[in-house]
Amino acid sequence: MGSITIRNVSKTFGEAKVIPNIDLEINDGEFVVFVGPSGCGKSTLLRLIAGLEDVSGGQILIDGKDVTEAAPAERGLAMVFQSYALYPHMSVRNNIAFPLKMANMDQALINKKVEGAAKVLNLTDYLDRRPGQLSGGQRQRVAIGRAIVREPSAFLFDEPLSNLDAALRGTMRLEISDLHYQLKTTMVYVTHDQIEAMTMADKIVVLNRGNIEQVGSPLELYKSPRNLFVAGFIGSPRMNLIEGDYARSKNAKTVGIRPEHLLPSKQSGLWRGTVTVAEHLGADTFLHANVDGLGPITARVDGEFGVKHGETVYLTPDESKLHRFDDKGLALGPALTGA
Amino acid sequence: MATFHTRSAARLMMAPSVLLLFAWMIVPLATTIYFSTLNYNLLSPGDHAFLGITNYQYFLTDPAFFDALINTLLLVGGVLFITIIGGIGFALLLDQQIYGQGIVRILAIAPFFVMPTVAALVWKNMFMNPVNGLFAYFFRLAGMEPLDWLASIPLFSIIIIVAWQWLPFATLILLTSLQSLDEEQKEAAEMDGASAFSRFIYLTLPHMARAITVVILIETIFLLSVFAEILVTTNGGPGTDSTNLTYLIYSQALLQFDIGGASAGGIVAVILANIVAIFLVRIVGKNLEA
Numbered sequence: 001m002g003s004i005t006i007r008n009v010s011k012t013f014g015e016a017k018v019i020p021n022i023d024l025e026i027n028d029g030e031f032v033v034f035v036g037p038s039g040c041g042k043s044t045l046l047r048l049i050a051g052l053e054d055v056s057g058g059q060i061l062i063d064g065k066d067v068t069e070a071a072p073a074e075r076g077l078a079m080v081f082q083s084y085a086l087y088p089h090m091s092v093r094n095n096i097a098f099p100l101k102m103a104n105m106d107q108a109l110i111n112k113k114v115e116g117a118a119k120v121l122n123l124t125d126y127l128d129r130r131p132g133q134l135s136g137g138q139r140q141r142v143a144i145g146r147a148i149v150r151e152p153s154a155f156l157f158d159e160p161l162s163n164l165d166a167a168l169r170g171t172m173r174l175e176i177s178d179l180h181y182q183l184k185t186t187m188v189y190v191t192h193d194q195i196e197a198m199t200m201a202d203k204i205v206v207l208n209r210g211n212i213e214q215v216g217s218p219l220e221l222y223k224s225p226r227n228l229f230v231a232g233f234i235g236s237p238r239m240n241l242i243e244g245d246y247a248r249s250k251n252a253k254t255v256g257i258r259p260e261h262l263l264p265s266k267q268s269g270l271w272r273g274t275v276t277v278a279e280h281l282g283a284d285t286f287l288h289a290n291v292d293g294l295g296p297i298t299a300r301v302d303g304e305f306g307v308k309h310g311e312t313v314y315l316t317p318d319e320s321k322l323h324r325f326d327d328k329g330l331a332l333g334p335a336l337t338g339a
Numbered sequence: 340m341a342t343f344h345t346r347s348a349a350r351l352m353m354a355p356s357v358l359l360l361f362a363w364m365i366v367p368l369a370t371t372i373y374f375s376t377l378n379y380n381l382l383s384p385g386d387h388a389f390l391g392i393t394n395y396q397y398f399l400t401d402p403a404f405f406d407a408l409i410n411t412l413l414l415v416g417g418v419l420f421i422t423i424i425g426g427i428g429f430a431l432l433l434d435q436q437i438y439g440q441g442i443v444r445i446l447a448i449a450p451f452f453v454m455p456t457v458a459a460l461v462w463k464n465m466f467m468n469p470v471n472g473l474f475a476y477f478f479r480l481a482g483m484e485p486l487d488w489l490a491s492i493p494l495f496s497i498i499i500i501v502a503w504q505w506l507p508f509a510t511l512i513l514l515t516s517l518q519s520l521d522e523e524q525k526e527a528a529e530m531d532g533a534s535a536f537s538r539f540i541y542l543t544l545p546h547m548a549r550a551i552t553v554v555i556l557i558e559t560i561f562l563l564s565v566f567a568e569i570l571v572t573t574n575g576g577p578g579t580d581s582t583n584l585t586y587l588i589y590s591q592a593l594l595q596f597d598i599g600g601a602s603a604g605g606i607v608a609v610i611l612a613n614i615v616a617i618f619l620v621r622i623v624g625k626n627l628e629a
Binding site for chain 2: 050052071072073077078079081082083085086087088089090098099102103146150
């Protein structure tokens with residue numbers, strides 16, 4: 001139980017129209033990620049679903065029931081905040097127990113549930129500590145624990161990993177994915193980090209300026225972006241977008257080629273360029289090259305491909321992987337070789 | 340940073356101010372203790388005979404002393420009660436988004452800038468006067484006999500005046516504390532199903548605990564020595580009904596001209612204040628840690 005329907009929802013703050021008009025269907029048990037640059041309205045959309053902000057128009061339905069006017073607590077959702085929002089003067093145990101206590105649940109049952117949640121999240125040894133005595137990752141788990149004891153119909157995550165260091169972020173990503181697999185509850189997750197979006201999501205919603213640019217599975221977005229924005233946003237390093245003669249020769253205003261779909265060579269190739277920076281990551285190297293007539297191009301090449309700053313490199317695009325876009329920035333059919 | 344050199348340099352440079360502060364405190368204290376053992380009355384100049392603890396015996400067995408002690412505690416406790424409860428209420432109100440917020444805040448803080456003598460005179464003559472006072476007008480409007488505040492309930496009247504002066508201070512400190520409460524915590528509590536009242540009890544109040552402690556500590560220090568308000572309104576009367584320790588010592592020294600007795604009273608007051616301070620630091624000072 002936990003399908004969410006967003007119907008014609010809009011939100012304005014004074015003069016500013018943050019969300020003009022959004023329609024979205026979130027199915028029961030899905031892991032949906034809202035992704036987009038800062039200020040695209042993804043957090044606002046989440047807060048509208050949570051009920052922390054009032055909608056300016058439209059309807060929000062949870063399990064088919066209209067909750068547009070319902071208070072946050074009545075919606076049966078649980079939220080994990082960016083700052084964790086733990087209650088600093090309460091022990092971990094009381095933090096996790098708080099929503100149950102507010103629901104006037106029996107104390108014995110509360111204890112059982114809190115201990116169950118602590119076990120799942122490896123917090124049993126920390127139950128009597130205060131949040132201030134915990135590390136970032138532990139606090140994050142307490143926040144998740146406080147959310148799961150309520151057995152909500154859906155979890156809402158608002159950039160939950162952005163305050164953690166890179167290594168911990170990787171671990172927590174796995175833990176949240178694992179939690180979703182165990183609980184099979186709907187999860188709505190907001191992030192600006194496309195790696196989190198690609199690795200965790202069943203369905204990604206790409207937002208830009210309050211509009212949905214594309215909805216789809218991670219691979220769908222990667223393989224066939226619907227427009228220039230999605231093409232440029234999904235994928236790391238970014239897709240190379242090329243205009244001019246080469247694009248015209250493919251019958252398009254703009255063509256895009258992902259850095260991993262460029263074949264490098266030291267001897268010959270379609271494009272000749274000078275390496276400006278070579279970022280060695282070990283397995284891969286990101287080559288930033290200045291290609292004659294096209295400008296800066298990024299290529300993802302094998303780590304063994306030894307080129308240095310200032311050297312010449314030849315790049316040949318895999319034309320079966322080209323993305324073509326028209327003058328409105330919309331994708332033009334399957335990106336096969338043009339006329 | 341704290342190497343041996345910086346530490347010894349710091350000690351050396353702090354020494355003059357420590358010595359000055361020490362002398363500032365010790366010299367008056369020593370003089371007061373010395374006077375408290377003498378038969379030192381301004382009406383009988385000349386030889387000040389050494390009396391030992393006689394002054395203390397007289398002061399402590401004086402029936403006025405016990406009254407003053409009770410009055411001091413009632414005054415401090417009453418004002419603290421009103422300012423903490425009222426301060427929390429006002430802070431919650433002033434925290435709301437309203438039109439003209441800045442002006443309302445300045446108005447609310449204004450009483451703190453009015454000096455005690457003036458505040459007490461305004462209350463005495465404009466509000467509490469049984470003939471011309473505003474309260475008397477309201478009483479008559481309600482068809483009742485006007486209350487002579489300062490004569491019939493003198494201590495309570497003084498508590499009201501002093502509380503009016505200290506309410507802005509409490510409000511200000513509690514308001515800043517309220518504004519530092521994390522917005523996401525409030526939202527989390529809202530999501531967790533806590534009602535507005537539960538949010539206040541479980542989230543806001545614990546968050547304000549430290550600020551409340553600060554208000555209690557600072558106000559207690561100043562309220563133990565309330566004097567001007569009593570001098571300009573009731574002169575400690577009727578009888579000893581509104582005499583606190585400070586006022587009793589004043590009357591001993593400057594109305595009865597008994598410097599020795601007043602000094603003994605001063606030492607007693609210092610000891611009592613220290614007892615209160617120890618209790619306060621033990622009970623509420625814990626909140627200031629961590």
